[in-house]
Amino acid sequence: MKILQYTLLLLIAVGFLSYKHEVKTKALAETSIVKTTLPDTTKRFNIIQFAKQHMGIPYIYAQANPKKGFDCSGFVNYVYKHFNINVPRSSSGFKNLGRALKPSEFKVGDVLVFYGYRDKNSVGHVGIVCEANGMKSKFIHASSGKEMAVTVSELGSSQYTKRFYKCIDPLSL
Numbered sequence: 001m002k003i004l005q006y007t008l009l010l011l012i013a014v015g016f017l018s019y020k021h022e023v024k025t026k027a028l029a030e031t032s033i034v035k036t037t038l039p040d041t042t043k044r045f046n047i048i049q050f051a052k053q054h055m056g057i058p059y060i061y062a063q064a065n066p067k068k069g070f071d072c073s074g075f076v077n078y079v080y081k082h083f084n085i086n087v088p089r090s091s092s093g094f095k096n097l098g099r100a101l102k103p104s105e106f107k108v109g110d111v112l113v114f115y116g117y118r119d120k121n122s123v124g125h126v127g128i129v130c131e132a133n134g135m136k137s138k139f140i141h142a143s144s145g146k147e148m149a150v151t152v153s154e155l156g157s158s159q160y161t162k163r164f165y166k167c168i169d170p171l172s173l
Contacts, residue, residue, distance in 0.1 A: 061144075
């Protein structure tokens with residue numbers, strides 16, 4: 001019985017210290033020096049937190065400015081630029097970029113690349129994985145669809161599954 005009690009206390013202590021570390025790390029992430037040296041999982045968490053701060057900003061073609069709006073690649077470029085990670089400004093620039101990941105390898109912070117809505121031969125849309133679950137992952141993106149804003153969608157929905165081209169890890173570029 002005492003072993004169980006000690007184990008429970010230890011788990012609570014570890015959980016508290018983890019939480020305290022996460023809060024401290026999140027606060028430190030606001031400085032550009034720390035942005036480039038954070039562990040991979042913390043950096044990925046911070047990328048998504050930053051991206052979600054822009055939910056609802058309108059979709060505007062050829063924009064990458066939170067005060068005006070975003071197109072899909074402008075949004076992805078803006079988010080990663082905040083973390084000193086260079087990605088293309090145009091969705092077509094993602095076509096030959098990086099190694100295509102298997103669905104089981106998708107991680108939060110990876111970039112999903114899609115064929116165009118009308119042109120099935122060229123890349124036309126990108127978004128950032130915010131909940132990794134293979135082909136059922138959720139992603140945040142500037143949608144030109146009915147939302148016309150930065151929103152979260154499911155890769156598993158038919159409109160995105162049929163247009164899916166690949167997923168890449170921009171942190172490994």
